[in-house]
Structures are given as structure tokens and as C-alpha cells.
Amino acid sequence: MRISTSQLYESNINNMSRQQSEVLKLQNQLSTxxxxxxxxxxxxxxxxxxxxxxxxxxxxxxxxAQGDANDKLSLLDSQLxxxxxxxxxxxxxxxxxxxxxxxxxxxxxxxTDMQAQFDALKSIANSTDANGEYLFAGxxxxxxxxxxxxxxxxxxxxxxxxxxxxxxxxxxxxxISGDDLFMNxxxxxxxxxxxxxxxxxxxxxxDTALAHYTGGQYAIRFTSATAYEIYDTATDPGMxxxxxxxxxxxxxxxxxxxxxxxxxxxIQVDINGTPVAGDTFEIKPNKQDAFSIISDFIDNxxxxxxGASFQASLQDTLxxxxxxxxxxxxxxxxxxxxxxxxxxxxxxxxxxxxxxxxRTERLIGLDYAETISQFQQQQTFLQASQxxxxxxxxxxxxxxxx
Numbered sequence: 316m317r318i319s320t321s322q323l324y325e326s327n328i329n330n331m332s333r334q335q336s337e338v339l340k341l342q343n344q345l346s347t348x349x350x351x352x353x354x355x356x357x358x359x360x361x362x363x364x365x366x367x368x369x370x371x372x373x374x375x376x377x378x379x380a381q382g383d384a385n386d387k388l389s390l391l392d393s394q395l396x397x398x399x400x401x402x403x404x405x406x407x408x409x410x411x412x413x414x415x416x417x418x419x420x421x422x423x424x425x426x427t428d429m430q431a432q433f434d435a436l437k438s439i440a441n442s443t444d445a446n447g448e449y450l451f452a453g454x455x456x457x458x459x460x461x462x463x464x465x466x467x468x469x470x471x472x473x474x475x476x477x478x479x480x481x482x483x484x485x486x487x488x489x490x491i492s493g494d495d496l497f498m499n500x501x502x503x504x505x506x507x508x509x510x511x512x513x514x515x516x517x518x519x520x521x522d523t524a525l526a527h528y529t530g531g532q533y534a535i536r537f538t539s540a541t542a543y544e545i546y547d548t549a550t551d552p553g554m555x556x557x558x559x560x561x562x563x564x565x566x567x568x569x570x571x572x573x574x575x576x577x578x579x580x581x582i583q584v585d586i587n588g589t590p591v592a593g594d595t596f597e598i599k600p601n602k603q604d605a606f607s608i609i610s611d612f613i614d615n616x617x618x619x620x621x622g623a624s625f626q627a628s629l630q631d632t633l634x635x636x637x638x639x640x641x642x643x644x645x646x647x648x649x650x651x652x653x654x655x656x657x658x659x660x661x662x663x664x665x666x667x668x669x670x671x672x673x674r675t676e677r678l679i680g681l682d683y684a685e686t687i688s689q690f691q692q693q694q695t696f697l698q699a700s701q702x703x704x705x706x707x708x709x710x711x712x713x714x715x716x717x
Contacts, residue, residue, distance in 0.1 A: 327704040334697040338690065345690065350681045360678045367678070371671045377482050378664045384479045385657045387489040390444055392650045394451075398439050398496070398605075399643040401432060405609060406636040412616060413629045419619050426616040430465075433609045437461055437468070440497050440605075451493030453477075460493045461606075465613065468606040470498050482660055487653055491646055498604040500635075500642045533573050535584060537564070537594040545573065548597065564590065573598065608635045 344350060351357045351364065411417075412425050440461040443449055448456035454475030463469050470493055477490040532549040544558035562571060564586065571584045584598060615628040 327700070331697065331700050331704065334693060334700055338693045338697055342690065344681055344686055345683070347681075350686075351678075364675055364678045367671050367675050371668060371675075373483075374664050374667050374671070377480075378661065378668075380479060381481045381657050381661050381664070384481050384487055384489050385654060387444060387479070388650050388654050388657070391450060391489070391491060392647060392654070394439055394442050395491075395496075395643050395647040395650065398436070399640050399647065401436055401439070402605070402608075402636050402640040402643065405429070405432060405612065406633055406640070409612060409629050409632040409636065412612075413626060422616045422619075426613045429609050429613045429616070433465065433606065433613070436497075436605060436609065440493060451491060451496060453490070453492045453494070456490075461497070463606075465610040467610075468604065470494055481657060482664075485656075485660065487656065488649075489653075491650075496642065496646055497606070500603050500605060500639050533559075533598045535571055535586075535596045535598070537590045537592055539592045540564070540590060543571065543590075545571070554595075603635055603638070605639045608632060608639060 351361050408425055408428065412422060440451055441449060441459060442451070449458065449460050449472070452458050452460040452472035454477065455472045456477065458471050460470060460472040461468055462471065472493050474492045474494050476488045476492060478486040479489050480486050532547070534546045534548045534554060535543050536546065536554060537543045541564050543562055543564055544554075545560040545562070546554040546556075547559045548554065564571075571586060573584065584596060586596070611628070612632045615625060615632070618625070
């Protein structure tokens with residue numbers, strides 16, 4: 316076969332170009348640590364690696380969101396703890412105020428201290444986060460939630476609960492409504508609301524059993540002057556179902572016991588007057604706000620009383636402060652459970668990142684030992700090709716004649 320000089324040159328140049336390209340490819344693989352430098356190296360692996368990269372970025376985004384949510388919940392937990400500590404302190408001062416050896420000056424000093432605690436409570440209620448958003452304003456995070464003084468505090472927020480997405484399927488609450496924490500506390504008392512046609516009245520006794528009726532709402536409806544039905548209006552607000560209990564009314568006052576009877580204590584409604592068919596008495600847990608606990612306590616201290624009414628008011632303060640503390644503990648437990656959930660989600664995210672990294676390594680990862688060996692081999696091929704090309708190009712009839 317006849318080989319022309321131009322063919323010889325072209326063939327050698329093409330061979331060296333291919334070998335230089337292969338050396339460059341191996342060099343890029345070694346420098347990047349990846350077997351797939353360009354999608355053309357392995358289109359299927361490159362496409363799959365891109366999908367995994369996007370999934371990894373999403374996991375990292377949710378991981379950051381989880382950290383942000385945990386910071387917000389930690390701040391919330393801190394403020395709930397401060398509120399609970401304040402209510403415990405009010406409880407302790409109410410016990411101290413009941414000491415019979417104190418004079419009015421001593422009680423005035425406690426009242427002054429309570430004024431400072433009132434201001435501290437407002438400060439907690441109007442606390443903000445690092446972004447300047449109010450913690451307890453609901454969705455109205457840019458609105459001052461609580462305003463007013465000892466005469467009364469009003470709430471300008473709403474009942475909303477802000478959430479943050481921390482996974483593809485989970486939005487976790489990161490706030491608490493100020494209405495739920497400070498303004499809507501179950502008091503250790505019940506109250507009755509008679510219907511407009513009632514000719515009788517009702518009072519509630521056995522208030523110490525309130526804890527057994529958390530969330531309970533009842534209504535007593537007279538079907539005649541001598542018979543009544545009791546409905547759980549929390550589950551049957553229209554009183555159209557089967558009564559929870561029935562009873563007979565004999566003479567005023569007659570005590571009506573609410574079902575179900577608790578293991579310890581019971582709540583009774585004393586019916587007075589002359590009920591008629593259709594008379595209805597609605598019994599609900601009384602609601603209170605945390606600010607009035609302190610303001611009423613201050614008023615009681617300043618009134619100068621030392622008798623039975625003063626002691627009864629102190630007992631009321633003790634009971635209400637305990638209810639407020641229980642409310643803070645209830646909400647704090649919710650915050651704690653959310654933090655535990657975030658920790659679990661964080662662990663899952665870490666596991667997913669490790670799985671994605673392992674999968675990516677198996678798809679486009681580089682075997683350094685093999686690649687280095689190939690690189691050295693290609694260098695040898697290139698050097699051999701260059702050496703033979705030099706010798707081949709030096710072969711000439713003129714060289715031979717000379």
C-alpha cells in the first residue's frame with residue numbers, strides 16, 4: 316500500500332491529538348474528582364446525578380428552615396418559661412400577703428412589687444424576635460398586641476398561628492396566639508347563663524372540681540316544672556341528641572350535679588326560684604386574662620382589708636395564678652413536642668444527605684487508582700507517538716543521499 320507524505324503527517328497528527336485529548340480528559344477527571352466531567356461522558360449518569368443534586372439542595376434548604384424554626388421555638392419557650400416563673404412568683408406573694416402579721420404598709424409594698432410584675436408581664440406579652448416581629452400577635456406580627464394598664468389590657472392581635480415549612484410535607488407552628496396564652500385562661504370557676512325566659516336563677520358550687528371538666532360545657536333544660544335534662548353542649552350545642560343525664564326537681568333550692576361525676580369532688584348547680592318548661596341554664600368554664608390576676612391582686616392589697624373577704628380574694632388570686640401557670644405549661648409542652656419533631660426531621664435530613672452523597676459517588680465518583688494508572692498509560696502512549704513521529708518525519712531521500 317502506497318502511503319504519501321501528507322497521509323503520514325495527517326495520521327500521526329490525528330493520533331497525537333486523540334491521545335492528548337484522552338490525557339486531558341483523565342487530567343480533568345483527576346482534578347474534579349468526578350468520572351463524568353461533561354454530560355457526554357455518561358448521559359444517563361449525568362442526568363441522574365443532576366436529579367440527586369437538586370434533591371440534595373432541597374434537603375439543605377429544609378435543613379436551614381428547620382434550624383430557623385427551632386430558633387423561633389427556643390425563643391418562644393424562653394418567653395413561656397418567663398411567664399410561668401412570673402405567675403409562680405405572684406402565687407408566692409399572694410401566700411405571703413395572707414400572713415396575719417403583715418400590716419397595711421407591708422401589703423402596700425407587695426402591691427408596689429406587683430405593679431413591677433404587671434409591667435414585666437406586658438413586656439413578655441409584647442416581646443419580639445430577631446426580625447422585630449411580635450411573638451404573641453398571631454398573624455399580625457407587625458402590630459403591638461397588648462396595650463393598656465391596671466384598669467384593663469386589650470389585645471390587638473388575632474388567633475392566628477404562624478407556621479414554617481420544614482419538610483416537603485410538614486408546616487410546623489412557630490408562634491402562639493397571645494389570646495390563647497394571656498387572654499383565654501380557664502379560671503377555677505364556672506358561671507351560668509340563663510335563657511331570657513328563665514324565672515329561676517342558678518349558682519355553681521364545687522368549683523374545685525373544674526380540672527375534671529376541662530373543655531366541658533353543659534346546659535340544664537327544664538322540660539317541666541319538676542323535670543330537667545342535662546346536655547353536653549361541647550358535643551351537642553343544639554341540645555338535639557340524647558341527654559347526658561336527666562333528673563327531678565322538687566323544691567328550691569335543688570342541687571343539680573353535672574355528669575360525669577368526677578372521682579374527687581363534683582360540680583353542682585343550685586337552682587333557685589320556680590323554673591318552668593323551657594328554662595335553660597348554660598354552664599361554661601369562666602375565662603380570664605393574666606393581667607387582671609395581678610391588677611385584682613393589687614386592688615385587694617390596697618383596699619386595706621384583713622377579714623374574710625380579703626382572704627377569699629387572696630384564695631382567688633392563688634387559684635387564678637395556678638390556672639395561668641397551667642396554661643403556660645400546656646403551651647410550653649406543645650413547643651417542646653415541636654422541637655422534638657424538628658430534631659427528628661433534622662436527623663432524617665442528615666440521613667438523606669448521606670444517602671444522596673453515596674448514590675452520587677456510585678454514579679459519577681472517580682476510582683483514583685484506576686484513573687491514575689490510565690493517565691500514566693496515556694502519557695506513555697503520547698510520548699511514544701511523539702517520538703516515533705519525530706523519527707518518521709526525519710526519513711527523507713535527501714537525508715539518505717547526504
